[in-house]
Amino acid sequence: MNRYALQFERLRQHGEGALIPFVTLGDPDFERSHRVIEALIRAGADMLELGIPFSDPIADGPTIQNANLRALQHGMSTNRAFELVGLVRASHPDIPLGLLVYSNLVLAYGLEEFYRAARSTGVDSILVADLPLEESEHWLWAAHQYDIKQVFLVSLTTCAERMRRIIQSSSAFIYLVAALGVTGAREAIQKRLFEMIPLLRRETSLPICTGFGISKPEQIQPILTLGADGVIVGSAIIQLIERNLNEEAKMMNEIEQFVSQLKEQTRVSVSSHEAASSSGSI
Amino acid sequence: MIHLPDEHGRFGAFGGAFVPETLIYALEELKQSFYSAKEDPSFCNTLDSMLRHFAGRPTPLTCCENLSHKFDCKIYLKREDLLHTGAHKINNAIGQALLAKRMGKTRLIAETGAGQHGVAVATVGAKLGFETEIYMGSKDIERQRLNVFRMELMGANVHSVNSGSKTLKDAINEALRDWTASVENTHYLLGSVLGPHPYPDMVAHFQSVIGREAREQILEAEERLPNMIVACVGGGSNAIGIFRSFLSDAEVRLIGVEAGGSGIETGKHAARFGDLKSGRPGVLHGTYSYVLQDPFGQIIETHSVAAGLDYPAVGPEHAFWRDFGRIEFTSVRDDEALEALRFLSQTEGILPALESAHALSHAFRLAETADRHEIIVINLSGRGDKDIFELERILRGGHEPLRPAV
Numbered sequence: 001m002n003r004y005a006l007q008f009e010r011l012r013q014h015g016e017g018a019l020i021p022f023v024t025l026g027d028p029d030f031e032r033s034h035r036v037i038e039a040l041i042r043a044g045a046d047m048l049e050l051g052i053p054f055s056d057p058i059a060d061g062p063t064i065q066n067a068n069l070r071a072l073q074h075g076m077s078t079n080r081a082f083e084l085v086g087l088v089r090a091s092h093p094d095i096p097l098g099l100l101v102y103s104n105l106v107l108a109y110g111l112e113e114f115y116r117a118a119r120s121t122g123v124d125s126i127l128v129a130d131l132p133l134e135e136s137e138h139w140l141w142a143a144h145q146y147d148i149k150q151v152f153l154v155s156l157t158t159c160a161e162r163m164r165r166i167i168q169s170s171s172a173f174i175y176l177v178a179a180l181g182v183t184g185a186r187e188a189i190q191k192r193l194f195e196m197i198p199l200l201r202r203e204t205s206l207p208i209c210t211g212f213g214i215s216k217p218e219q220i221q222p223i224l225t226l227g228a229d230g231v232i233v234g235s236a237i238i239q240l241i242e243r244n245l246n247e248e249a250k251m252m253n254e255i256e257q258f259v260s261q262l263k264e265q266t267r268v269s270v271s272s273h274e275a276a277s278s279s280g281s282i
Numbered sequence: 283m284i285h286l287p288d289e290h291g292r293f294g295a296f297g298g299a300f301v302p303e304t305l306i307y308a309l310e311e312l313k314q315s316f317y318s319a320k321e322d323p324s325f326c327n328t329l330d331s332m333l334r335h336f337a338g339r340p341t342p343l344t345c346c347e348n349l350s351h352k353f354d355c356k357i358y359l360k361r362e363d364l365l366h367t368g369a370h371k372i373n374n375a376i377g378q379a380l381l382a383k384r385m386g387k388t389r390l391i392a393e394t395g396a397g398q399h400g401v402a403v404a405t406v407g408a409k410l411g412f413e414t415e416i417y418m419g420s421k422d423i424e425r426q427r428l429n430v431f432r433m434e435l436m437g438a439n440v441h442s443v444n445s446g447s448k449t450l451k452d453a454i455n456e457a458l459r460d461w462t463a464s465v466e467n468t469h470y471l472l473g474s475v476l477g478p479h480p481y482p483d484m485v486a487h488f489q490s491v492i493g494r495e496a497r498e499q500i501l502e503a504e505e506r507l508p509n510m511i512v513a514c515v516g517g518g519s520n521a522i523g524i525f526r527s528f529l530s531d532a533e534v535r536l537i538g539v540e541a542g543g544s545g546i547e548t549g550k551h552a553a554r555f556g557d558l559k560s561g562r563p564g565v566l567h568g569t570y571s572y573v574l575q576d577p578f579g580q581i582i583e584t585h586s587v588a589a590g591l592d593y594p595a596v597g598p599e600h601a602f603w604r605d606f607g608r609i610e611f612t613s614v615r616d617d618e619a620l621e622a623l624r625f626l627s628q629t630e631g632i633l634p635a636l637e638s639a640h641a642l643s644h645a646f647r648l649a650e651t652a653d654r655h656e657i658i659v660i661n662l663s664g665r666g667d668k669d670i671f672e673l674e675r676i677l678r679g680g681h682e683p684l685r686p687a688v
Contacts, residue, residue, distance in 0.1 A: 054579075054580065055446065055580045055581045056446070056451060056452075056455055056566060056567070056581050057455075058301070058302065058455050058458045058459070058567065058568070059302040059304070059462075061459065062445055065445055065446070065455070066445070069445075069446065072580060077578045078578045078579070079578075102565075103300050103565045104564045104565040104566065104573070104575065104579040104581075105578065105579045106579075107563075107564055107565060107579065108562075108564060108575060108577065108578055108579025109578070109579065129302055130300045130301055130302055130565065130568065131300060132299065132300075132301060132302075132303055132306055134290055134298075134299065135290075135298055135299065135300055152303070153302060153303035153304070154303060155302075155303045155304040155306070155307070157304065157306070157307035157308075157465065158303060158306070158307070159307070162306070166303075177302075177303065177304055179463075
């Protein structure tokens, strides 16, 4: 079953963008993480990106790094992460689930073993944060073998020729990294993002989802209007976990409220773009 | 001779570039710039002149008569400790800073553990007019206050890193994050033969001046090559720097010494090759090499009295030559390194860095059984001035005068 294709198609028919929350599996601990994920789904998450915690997450900022460390301190491991994904899958058979991992976690588990385990747990896609196209040959083979969609990042500094090669190896969706990382450079980022989304749109019929640095509901519409199909929000949600570590009810309430606000912004009718109509290649 | 690395930065199975897409552009730019600069005579001349007139190259190859007499074999030291700023780190800092100039960058960032690399970068940054920012774990800042102050004197801004284990590996995480956001005007001046391609090859290239000089010097002094060359290995830049010139000389044993910390069996060490259980190939900071990790691939925290050896991964070129059988590896404990440090100080009047003392300690073991015609060269990668306060704390304890070591 191609859950991504079905979900993107459903969203398209409703004129909605996809809201994709990201959290780290096991943050702050196994049980609460499970309840956070349930809250995300209740609040309207269309798909989920779930991170397996790693001690040295170089692609993430301090907020997500701390989430990783909290989860590890509470005994999270790759096996426990799969266990948690399995629980989510059991109660939500249709929601697309993506894993975000670092390459060492996969290598330590065994490349093929990892993809096999992901498949049998009900994972739909895998994004390896520190795996560029050049290193991905065996990984793509494993993804193909176990029917997992491999997602790659495209950044604002990715040149056009490289972008085409990344698109060719991608499935499920293209993850466009919207930020270079720092405050202050925001204007320049905006400008490049505005150029990049239409450029990608012309090159691919795969859905384009934008993440990194999206933390406010009002940032969502301009991105969708440019032609993106979804937004990924991580740190802003994780901050709500971090801020309410001693008050679980408040944690869940704030997360649910925030995520519904985000989802609301993806419902405001998105200007139609022809490219998204063909979902056959997803 | 095998030509390494390949175009993807692979040393056999090791190396490569495991980085987020956001860094690819910067690495591509760096790769092009480095491989063209290294063939450009005007770049090479500028580099050579600065190594000579600013850093103090060539460094001597000192024959240690007293040691040689004690052990009944010939012992030479390659004196990187005599360089400006006190260690071999300046060779690479100058090379990369000149490259950054060539690329039109105006800002340098670097990680540092013990502070030696940070000091070298701050120094070169001042000399060549860069805005310089150094990332350093807050734990290391406490241990190495003197070096922090030295960097500040050179006009660098030192950032305290409070995440994770608050040491070198976290400083690298932070520097990589800075670079992701600042690629356009910033060069990340990585200090060892680690990280994504082209860093391991580039840093090795800038350090290989050590081996070129050593080879010439030993041939002049002895009219033959040494039997053994010993160097300490954290990331492995001083070691690869001296080893590269001797890789094709099968008769020269090349020996790398890792930090044994409190002993391999205690789990408190940084012996990536020495720990058969936790030291396995994996990816850390963009390169595939031997990494100390738990069964699920989480990186393990390391321990060594020498901050410069206190890192969970080793350079991919070392991993390749070790598996190939060309470079041997062993480890030396904290207490053994301290003993060697005192022994060299008293015997030859040279205070080595704690890192280099690991190489000395193993070289002395080898010397015990060596034949009188044998020649051992030790790469004395740095001087011990930076360790003075730490040494006093460990060795003296109270206010008693320090008794001579036996």
